[in-house]
Amino acid sequence: MEVKTVGSVTLPAEAGHEETVLALAKQWGADAIRDSDGTSLSRNLLDLGLETYSTLCIVRADQEYALSHWHQLARKFLMSEPVTATGPLVTIKLLAGFCADKYQVDADSDPKKYWEVIDRSTGGLLPGNQWQFNPADGTVTVHQARECHAYTVSFLALQTWDTTSMYNHITNNWQCAPIVSVDPYFPEAREHMMGFFDRWLEAHPETAVVRFTTFAYHFVIDSGEDRSDKFRDWLGYGETVSPAALDDFEKKMGYSLRAEDFVDEGYYNTTNRVPSERYRAWMQFIHEFVVAFGRQLTDKAHRAGKKTAAFQGDHWIGTEPFSEGYQGLGLDMNIGAAEDGVALRRLSDSPGPQLREARLYPYFFPDVFRPGGTPRRESVANWVKIRRALLRQPIDRIGYGGYLSLVAKFPDFVDHVAGLCQEFRSFQAHTNRTASYKSPIKVAVLNAWGQWRAWLQNPSMDQKFHVPSRPDVMEFVGSNPLECLAGLPVEVSFIDFDDIRQGGVPEGVNVILNTGDAGTSWSGGRHWADATVTTAIRRWVDQGGGFVGIGGPTACQHQGRYFQLSDVLGVDRETGNTLGVVGKPLTLAGPHFITEETPGALDLGTDRSYVYLRGRGAQVIRVAGAHVLMAVNAFGRGRGLYLAGLPYSLENARLLLRALHWASGTEDALTKWFSTNINTDCAAYPETGFLAVVNNVETEQATTVCDGQGRRHEFTLAPYEWRWAKI
């Protein structure tokens, strides 16, 4: 087996640091370089003989145009802070609490047509003659206000500073003028961008791959007066709004959307909210527009003889890689930021013929690459997770971003990345892009988004209340049950409630996984009050299916139950409605298949689940006081399992694997290919005849691997070692 020492790695290059680039390209075996936001590629760099990726974010590429066409900037609906009336006249400063540099009230879009003033004490919409907008000071005055009622204004704001640009100013000390994005929904802007792109293509003859960041609309971060983040939605459609798009939507759909369809009582329809039909229609409308817009660009690039890549970040709204229309973009490559196994699977599992490149963390930015920074530690933590996921589903390339010049001062990091790149090339050589052996289990993750938002982190309440050590980083990524799942040898799909309504549980699925906080899109909220959904799943479990619920599964207060499938799960949650129901002393069941490898205490995320036994059948496997943390239940020929939580850990990942085998009644298949030490993983590649055994921890580990034929092999692995063996 020959493993190349060069290839499959993309480096960020930087003019003025040619020697560093060359040295690192050599040491890491890079075969491509790219520019980054804020860096450029010099003649010398272009002459290194590496394939060149050039970054382009078309909506912010031409700042001169943007600054001279201010009214074409991206817009969004913002809700003013609620103001409590102390008299009949209320003055609401629209941008109070928002970053003054980032937003400007959009007075051009007829306020009386697009804006809404709402009495938040009653939910009542105020008639237009009860309020007026005062452009001079950016306020709205409400007349005849009801004393002590709270009022809000939902208004359109221009986004006068790109979120990413702002981040770079704050984190990377950029000094240039704030960068803004133009909304391509304006025909003039779109036309201008196309001309700009034509000229750009001509000006970049060396570019092999146009790396779009991404196309049209930025993800949502709202910034407060102190410039810190006040609201985040990595997938939010909040910044896709323009009066023209709203008007076109109405023409197409026959109904118009209100400001409140976006503002949503101030919740702004985050990805964690159960979406309304109307909001999903808007997403579809924007998605179609973005795909058409992106296709215009990729077509041009192809005609210029270049390949196209999209980096799934920044302006990636409407280009969800699992979405129906994604292939219409005509891309050659998907580039995904991958901080953990879930992100890797988002990249590796999405359909289509694209090459897949993972942009690894940490970014080479001064927040991590500072004196005292520990980039190697961060990278190792990520890589362990990514590797688990990689063993289940391959990708084609890896790469980095940021300022390569920062890296040279961290030789331990440089060495580590050299090893990491070689591990990746070795993986490619041994697997030849074939899939590894899977257990005979098809898991369908059920939530309100399904396929459209497959392999997304579903943040939880506990993660929100995690105290971060670095406020700029969402440290909680890679910490939830999906991260456990990302590295397991099972087939995974994502389904939503419409899938169930339309066709029942999809053919072939043997375990449904419903995981998330009660009431969120991840658990499903009001969808669980729909008898079509509950009866379809009940029937399916009754006939042999397995239902695994984590957190607040099937939760929706309705007809005497909170967990609507409490009959399947054998447990329900107290929400204050059943305080009269007497809590029975819990009797722990004896040893169980699911916890056979983790017989001790487990971190199931909480010690107050407020979950109690309901019905008679369930067996309790773990408790905290009188709180049920884990219970199993037989339902007809099928099985139900409740888990209070499942933070990512190697222990919990193994527990989930066993849980899936138990729920699907395939306990016997667990140890076909199996590494007995839970700190290790193995993966078998029948098509290439290789076996991978990896050590996920920083100490030497011994393990016994079952090889699919019933034979057992002993391995002793160095810290973090990734071993290949012939089978």
Place this chain on the structure above:
Amino acid sequence: MEVKTVGSVTLPAEAGHEETVLALAKQWGADAIRDSDGTSLSRNLLDLGLETYSTLCIVRADQEYALSHWHQLARKFLMSEPVTATGPLVTIKLLAGFCADKYQVDADSDPKKYWEVIDRSTGGLLPGNQWQFNPADGTVTVHQARECHAYTVSFLALQTWDTTSMYNHITNNWQCAPIVSVDPYFPEAREHMMGFFDRWLEAHPETAVVRFTTFAYHFVIDSGEDRSDKFRDWLGYGETVSPAALDDFEKKMGYSLRAEDFVDEGYYNTTNRVPSERYRAWMQFIHEFVVAFGRQLTDKAHRAGKKTAAFQGDHWIGTEPFSEGYQGLGLDMNIGAAEDGVALRRLSDSPGPQLREARLYPYFFPDVFRPGGTPRRESVANWVKIRRALLRQPIDRIGYGGYLSLVAKFPDFVDHVAGLCQEFRSFQAHTNRTASYKSPIKVAVLNAWGQWRAWLQNPSMDQKFHVPSRPDVMEFVGSNPLECLAGLPVEVSFIDFDDIRQGGVPEGVNVILNTGDAGTSWSGGRHWADATVTTAIRRWVDQGGGFVGIGGPTACQHQGRYFQLSDVLGVDRETGNTLGVVGKPLTLAGPHFITEETPGALDLGTDRSYVYLRGRGAQVIRVAGAHVLMAVNAFGRGRGLYLAGLPYSLENARLLLRALHWASGTEDALTKWFSTNINTDCAAYPETGFLAVVNNVETEQATTVCDGQGRRHEFTLAPYEWRWAKI
């Protein structure tokens, strides 16, 4: 000051144990004896010269009548366990899961008129022709059931074993036939009881006080197949139902109640549920009936020259001591079971001219008075709480219940009670029934019940999940914020949301306290979505009021807020709707008046409140990680305070006192009468000129008492000492 050594104490006497009774009566200074359920008073006992109370529970007094008038037994609506349809025909065994000895399906009350079969997957009511009742086997058959939908039957059941009788059989090993109660709503039953009572009065010439237990309807305990409690509601109206009462209600009110008005999706309208208008109307209807019924009895007793007392237990539904019609009962004495300070205040604070006697715990029953039992410890724990409350509001007598014969084997308990009785008589001598000094604070506890259910324990979710050491005892009583409040020198009233709607916050109130789990009657649930309520309170706080919220205050998801008064409190709770809102790093405020005496860690009931800052003004006083546990906020001229919880402890009681002073802006008045050691309390009686200083713990305590004139006095108190001083 002369303190009598005899008086104000009632003992349970027991035929056959005359010597014990006499000895204990002497040692404890009893001046009255009573019989108990299961005991009788012999001639010898009656001749002891003590005042005689005779217990009578009229609805179960004549078992012969009851057994020969089976159809007049008390009834209730039960909901069958939900049964999931596996085919078009579903058979539901009505009493599955219920104690077979305690219930009998009431086939006489036309099922098609009074019962309901409900599809709990949809909430849909099935037409009568889709189901049939099979009296032979106590089942209901549902036809054309929808596969995998869950069905329930709400049916009328006869109560064939009194809950208290069942308790006595299980706990006290009673061997007699199960005792049943007759429903006085049947005119024939009522007439019979009146005749019975006439004869009873004649047969009890020595009886000075008729001690009714209580009158008509028992509180709710549903029992499972294994005879254990499955559902409890100490105040529930579940057992007040009869077809005749339902029919009369309809005639009176012009609308009829459905079975679902009682069954309530299986929640049975417990006291913890926010009541519907319809349910409250039913309560009022029953209340009026019970008062009229009880008055018939007390009139007879008075005509026979006897006094009347009601023990607030067993059949006490409809006789809430704070209810509008209570005085209509014409009672001379209220007897209340008092296990803690809250129960004491329920007794001491209720209006009316009645004498008040506290029935203390533990009951002289074999569950406590068994080898290895620790009745003294239980009594001390209760007495410390009761004493705190007694210092604020006096009562007239104390007493015990059960089998006095059991007590003799516990000499430490006998001695302890002797001291306790003398402490009580000393209290009476020094206070002469006058009230102690109060701080200038009027607290209104706001919940969905108000005055009607004042000074009730509001159980919480955490209390439900408390692992009990004795499953028959609700160990959580006396553990909540109300228990803290019960011993504080402030005026307390209870108000409901209609009070606010009708007249705003009552005149004179300076602090509103809203405490309870979100969504329950104690917090208020949907009432908080009513702008009339929120605006009235906002206006009042704005003008200087104080609002203290504990647990899930003002909680109701509505128009972008969960805590509807989050503007007053400065905080809101995450429920999964605002996961996109970025949690700010919390900065703790410096030392604060409220925590000046408890500067260290506090047990605020939880370390996961999921509460975050909202708005700008609030100061954070205590946190756990990023969870706010305590925050204060200025709102206009008033103040808001949020506490995650406040389990009863001496520390938390002091904290609440300080919180009330802070919220009402009366910080200066705190130390007028004040004992500096938080393990102690003091109370001043200006009318008698005495000061009480008590030690609430089992070790010697030194304290400094401020005496109202600015002078300070040092005291050193023995364990649990109650000291009196002249002022």
